[in-house]
Amino acid sequence: MPERVLAAGVDLGGTKIYSLVADADGNVLADDRRPTQAAEGVNAVIDRIVASVRQALDEANVDTGEIVGLGISTPGPCDPQRGVVTEAPNLGWSDVPLVDLVSKKLGVPALLENDAAAAAYGEMKFGAGRGKRHILYITLGTGIGGGIIIDGQIYRGASGAAGEVGHLVLEPDGVACNCGARGCLEALASGPAIAREAAAAVTAGRSDLMAKLAAGKELTAELVLEAAQQGDPAAKDVIERAGRYLxxxxxxxxxxxxxxxLILGGGLIGLGDLYLGPAFEAARECGFEQVLADVTMTTAKLGGRSGALGAAALMIDRSTT
Ligand SMILES: [Zn+2]
Structure with missing residues (x-):
């Protein structure tokens, strides 16, 4: 039997680091999860990434010499060519040469990829996009991001910033978005957008149930869903509206x-049909007939592992081609 090809993958997030060791078929041998603690600075986070990967390797009984390298999924715009995280607001990083730093400490080759692009790649290799070569992956959560795969390859644009689907402007006079524009998809259909609209409904006295559920705590998209499931019309309306914008x-x-x-991933897919139903319906109503005939619209299959698995798969594919 030929020796199997192994790689490590890391999903570096604003709050947690998730590492795994996987083979070329997407089987996960072991994994490790720990907090990012980004406030402690770049070096401390690098040390934690290295410790997390070592832990996963130890658990899998795999030596660093037995892996082809480490793929890292990073939040926000990055430059995969240079291996640099250009901007990661939720880590407080700019222009961090992550690949060099981690590669030196761990003693293996490394690469990095934007998290949505890595997740798209993971879903193509092992998940909902298996066997397909033209894929749009959209992650729905606090932000809305996208990974674009054209003919089996990640499309990164001129400098690695492609895929910012959350900043498609849908309402030119709409609410302000974090990016500085108005009425972006992210400002209308993300988790915080749902929470904001629900809070407005509570303030306007349109939902006693949401007011009760949110008493003493933050009103989140999950709480809005809970209210909607209990029959609250205002909560239902808020989620459906966000779904239509999506x-x-x-x-x-x-x-x-x-x-x-078309693969939808991220925490908000937990809102289910109430959110995704109106989204798919709007897409079916307005899309071109041929375009709709060609596409399978579905939710992600790899869950929280898609970014780390995609990054590991990128490393394996790079080493074997
Ligand atoms: Zn925006």
Whole structure:
């Protein structure tokens, strides 16, 4: 039997570091999870990444010499060519040469990739996009990001900043977005957008139930879902509206990219049909017939592992081609 090819993958997030050791078929041998503690600075986070990968390797009984390298999924814009995290607001990083730093400490080759792109790659290799080569992956959570795969390759744009699907402007006079524009998809359909609209409904006296559920704590998209499931019309309305906005964004993306698979991932897919139903419906109503005939619209299959698995797969594919 030929020796199997192994790699490590890390998903570096604003709050947690998730590491795993995987083979070329996407089997996970072991994994490790620990807090990022980004406030302690770049070096402390690098040390934690290295410790986390070593822990996963130890558990898998694999020596660093037995892996082809480490793939790192990083939040926000990055430059995979140079291996630099150009900007990661939730880590407080800019222009950090992450690949060099981690590679030196761990003693193996490394690469990095934007988290949504890495997740898209993971879903293509082992998840909902298996067997497909034209894929749009959209992550829905605190922010809305995208990974674009064209003919089996990640599309990164001129400098690695492609895929910012959350900043498609849908309402030119809409609410302000974190990016400085108004009415972006992210400002209308993300978790914080749902929470904001729900809070407005509470303030306007339109939902006693949400007021009760949120008493003494932060009103989140999860609480809005809880209220909607208990029959609260205002909560239901807020989620459905966000879903329709998502659908408008999807229509534009589908018509532009004509993908074989549209995969939705991230925490907000937990809102289920109430959110995804209106989104898919809007996409089906407005998309071009041929574009709709070509695409499978679905949710992600790898859950929280997609970024780390995708990064590991990128490392394996780079080492074997
Ligand atoms: Zn924006």
């Amino acid at each position: 659908g408008l964004g999807l229509v534009g993306l589908l018509n532009v990219f004509n993908p074989e698979a």
